[in-house]
Amino acid sequence: MKILVLKFGGSSVGTIERIKKIASIIISYKKKGFKPIIVSSAMSGTTNDLIKKSKAISHNFSASEHDVLVSAGEQVACSLIAGRLNHLGHKSQSWMGWQIPILTEGVHSSSRIVNIHKKKILNYIRSDGIPVIAGFQGINSVNRITTLGRGGSDASAIMCARFFKAQRCIIYTDVEGVYTTDPNTLKKAKKIKVISYEEMLEMASLGAKVMQPASIQDARLNRIDIEVKSSFVKKEGTKITKKKNILSNKIIRGISFTKNDAKVSLIGVKDKPGIAASIFEPLSNNSINVDMVVQNISANGKETDLTFTIKSEDLMKTKRLIKKNSKISFRSLLVDKNVSKVSIIGVGMIATPGVTYRMFKALAKKNINILVISTSEIKISVLVNKKNINKALLALHTEFKLDK
Numbered sequence: 001m002k003i004l005v006l007k008f009g010g011s012s013v014g015t016i017e018r019i020k021k022i023a024s025i026i027i028s029y030k031k032k033g034f035k036p037i038i039v040s041s042a043m044s045g046t047t048n049d050l051i052k053k054s055k056a057i058s059h060n061f062s063a064s065e066h067d068v069l070v071s072a073g074e075q076v077a078c079s080l081i082a083g084r085l086n087h088l089g090h091k092s093q094s095w096m097g098w099q100i101p102i103l104t105e106g107v108h109s110s111s112r113i114v115n116i117h118k119k120k121i122l123n124y125i126r127s128d129g130i131p132v133i134a135g136f137q138g139i140n141s142v143n144r145i146t147t148l149g150r151g152g153s154d155a156s157a158i159m160c161a162r163f164f165k166a167q168r169c170i171i172y173t174d175v176e177g178v179y180t181t182d183p184n185t186l187k188k189a190k191k192i193k194v195i196s197y198e199e200m201l202e203m204a205s206l207g208a209k210v211m212q213p214a215s216i217q218d219a220r221l222n223r224i225d226i227e228v229k230s231s232f233v234k235k236e237g238t239k240i241t242k243k244k245n246i247l248s249n250k251i252i253r254g255i256s257f258t259k260n261d262a263k264v265s266l267i268g269v270k271d272k273p274g275i276a277a278s279i280f281e282p283l284s285n286n287s288i289n290v291d292m293v294v295q296n297i298s299a300n301g302k303e304t305d306l307t308f309t310i311k312s313e314d315l316m317k318t319k320r321l322i323k324k325n326s327k328i329s330f331r332s333l334l335v336d337k338n339v340s341k342v343s344i345i346g347v348g349m350i351a352t353p354g355v356t357y358r359m360f361k362a363l364a365k366k367n368i369n370i371l372v373i374s375t376s377e378i379k380i381s382v383l384v385n386k387k388n389i390n391k392a393l394l395a396l397h398t399e400f401k402l403d404k
C-alpha cells in the first residue's frame, strides 16, 4: 500500500474555507493512488484559548486535566475534515488518540509517542477509508490523555509515518517550507531546498517554530524524510533528511531567534566552590530551564557576577526562588525581559575557521551589543537587546550570504 501521511497545522485548518481547501488536497493524493492518513492540529488560536481558560480557572490546574482540556481543539478540526471528505463522497472518519490507541510515555504536556496500534487504522485504510487522526495527543499507561508539547502534532505525523511505514510524510503549514530565517520577520529570507535533521533540530530548538524540535528528534531516530510545504500555494517545499543526502557548501544554513527570553544577573555573589550549583538547584527542582550562563572571572577572588537566561514566563518564579534561597548571598539582582537570542546554525562551521569572528564583526558594524554568548559544534548564539532583532537578522543574513 502506498501510504502517505499528510499533516495540517493550525492555520491550514483555521477556517471552514481552509478546511474545504485541504480536503481537496487530500483527495488529489487519493486520486493519484495514495492511501492518505491525515493528522490534524487544532484550528489556529484554539489551543491558546484553552490554555488561557485553564489558567483562569485555577493556578493549580492539574497536569492531567490540563491535557484533557488542551487536546480538545484537535477533535473539532478532525471531525470537520472527515465531515468535509464525507460531503465530497469519500469514506472518512476521525480518530482521537485514545481510540487507536496512541501510547505515550513521559510527563503530561511533554509526552512522547512510544507506540501506535495499527490494526484498526490499517483495516480502515484497506476498506478505502481516509482516517483523520488527532495530532498532539495520546494516552499514558493509566489511560489518561496526554499531550506532546506545543507544536506536537508534527511529532504525531512523524510517528504515524514510522508506525504505518508511510512512503512520504508531508507537513502542510502556512509558509512554503523551512526558510533561512522566519520569512514573516525577514522578507529577504530564502526557502531552503534540503536541510539535515541536525541543522533543523538546532534551528527549531533555537526558535524556528515551523517544526517542533522533539518531532525532528523522532524523525532522525527513525530516518523519516519530511517534506514541509504550504497548504495555501502549490509549490515545492523543503526536504528534511539525513546529512548524507545533502550536497551543499553553505557554512551557515539558517538563523533562528527567540522573543521570550529573560536575563537574570546576580551581582556580587560570594566566589566559592559550589555556589553556581546552589543557585541552580532550586531552579532545576522547579523545572525551570536555565539556558545561557556566564560567570565573570572574580577580580578580587571574593565576589563575582553571574548571569543566566530563562524563559520569560519563568521569571517571577525564578526571582522568588532566588530571593528565598538561604544558601546564597549577593548584592543585587537585575532582570531584563527585553532580550532575544539570535543564533546562526550550520554543519559547515565545523570545518570553517573564523565564523565566530565574522558573526561578531557583522553585529559590531551595526552597533549591536552582545550580552551573552554560547556555542556548540554547529551553532553560535548571542543574546542581544530585543529591539535589535531585525537589524541582527539582516546583518547576519548578508554576512553569511544567505540571500543568494
Ligand code: ADP
Binding pocket: 008, 009, 010, 011, 012, 041, 151, 172, 173, 174, 175, 177, 178, 179, 180, 181, 182, 183, 184, 203, 207, 208, 209, 210, 211, 254
Ligand atoms: P502550523 O500551525 O502549520 O504548525 P506553525 O505556526 O507552528 O505552523 O509554524 C509556521 C510558522 O513558523 C511560520 O508562519 C513562520 O512564521 C514560523 N517560522 C519561524 N522560523 C521559520 C523558518 N526558519 N522557516 C519557516 N517558518 C518559520
Ligand code: ASP
Binding pocket: 009, 010, 041, 042, 047, 048, 073, 135, 136, 149, 150, 151, 152, 153, 154
Ligand atoms: N494544537 C497544538 C498547539 O497549538 C499542537 C500543534 O499545533 O501542533 O500547540
Ligand code: MG
Binding pocket: 009, 151, 154, 209, 210, 211, 212
Ligand atoms: Mg506547528
